[in-house]
Amino acid sequence: MFTATALTGSKPEQYAELAAQARALLHGERDRTANAANLSALVYHALPSVNWVGFYFFDGRELVVGPFQGLPACVRIPLDKGVCGAAASERRTQRVEDVEAFPGHIACDSASRSEVVVPLVQGERLVGVFDIDSPEKGRFDADDQAGLEAIAAVFVEALA
Template sequence: MTIKQTDYSLVTRQLDALLDGETDFIANLSNASALLNENLEQINWVGFYLIKNGELILGPFQGKPACMHIQIGKGVCGTAVKEDAIQRVADVNTFPGHIACDAASQSEIVLPIHHNNEIIGVLDIDAPITNRFSEEDAQGLAHFVKTLEQHLSERK
């Protein structure tokens, strides 16, 4: 199956317009996850985990119920925070310590989110097929996250 490449430039412009003037943290993350869910093919979960009390806590998302607590340094999301780096995993079954919240997920991409020069959480996207996320996806999503970061105000 061929996956149509997402027009990340368009999706990012839509995000920028959608969040323009809105300062509510949760509302912005909710609309960001909905926007990605509508525009990415072959994904089964998209959402956010936010750092609270030294761990990642489930935030706004689209998809099946998910793990609510993830330790920093554990799984793909926790590794993204620990390393402050995008994690693009072609086959989650080969990732040491992968946390299987949904057995249908086969590949994953996680991007750290920053505010005031510190990591505040991650964008996590899962797919039901292996090798779903390309380098182009990583670059496009990194630009999406940078735009999201520009709209984030202090969490309430």
Template sequence: MIEIPKFTGTKAENYQLCVKQVEAMIAGEPNFIANISNISALLNQALTDINWVGFYLYEESTNQLVLGPFQGLPACIRIPLGRGVCGSAGQERKTYLVQNVNEFPGHIACDAASKSEIVIPIVHQDKLVGVLDVDSPSLERFDTTDQEYLEQVVAILTKSIQ
């Protein structure tokens, strides 16, 4: 397996670099799947102590989130809106920062190694597009710094949606 070099700055410095790279990477690129694929790869490189990062896309006909591009082990394919951390964040259209997923009512354990999670909804023109999901094998891995910068990444992505 090829070792992906991680960013080496502070958390804030790594995120600042990541945000700039997301802006440059998706500038002028209208293909949403290509953009979220590259964002998954970039976040996987930029973030430490994570075991999964990727996207679930909203499928209106089934009212479910469906697995999209990601980095990590195979994951749950479908998550009903309102279920688990991803489904709750999507339904409520708000970021969920969960310090201990085992304490989250209805948590869906796609990977038993995941202990904490942050999920940011992607909303465009008042419609749910999907969610960005990041998992960690450590308790209390995510904080307001993660939330601030991951919400910036999603905001940049949302502006690119046509």
């Protein structure tokens, strides 16, 4: 049985601990739905001041909601809309300090004020995105981005 431990140390050290917990949680499991569900729960409960953590999977045309923690979400997101669509289409992490200032932002949860979306790419194939929202403007910094990118990499590695 997996048991999460409290995070300690600097923010980079906390994310290193969280990535190690993610690796242990996903060890030996290749099912993307199971892994996305467990990672969503792990990150949602580990990070302060987040109100949504989850996955959108690319179905060949658009992003479709996968496992998540938080309020009900938008089900489908076109690649030309919102922060998730930008991360997927550009295949580059989007860190947004104020989602209301982001052109084309999709307000699935009106309480969200800042967001980080990490594209999930396996080889050349877009798998989807890992999306984390906060009710606080400017909640995410470069350390958060790097830490969440490392956790997303653990997810993608588990797919192989």
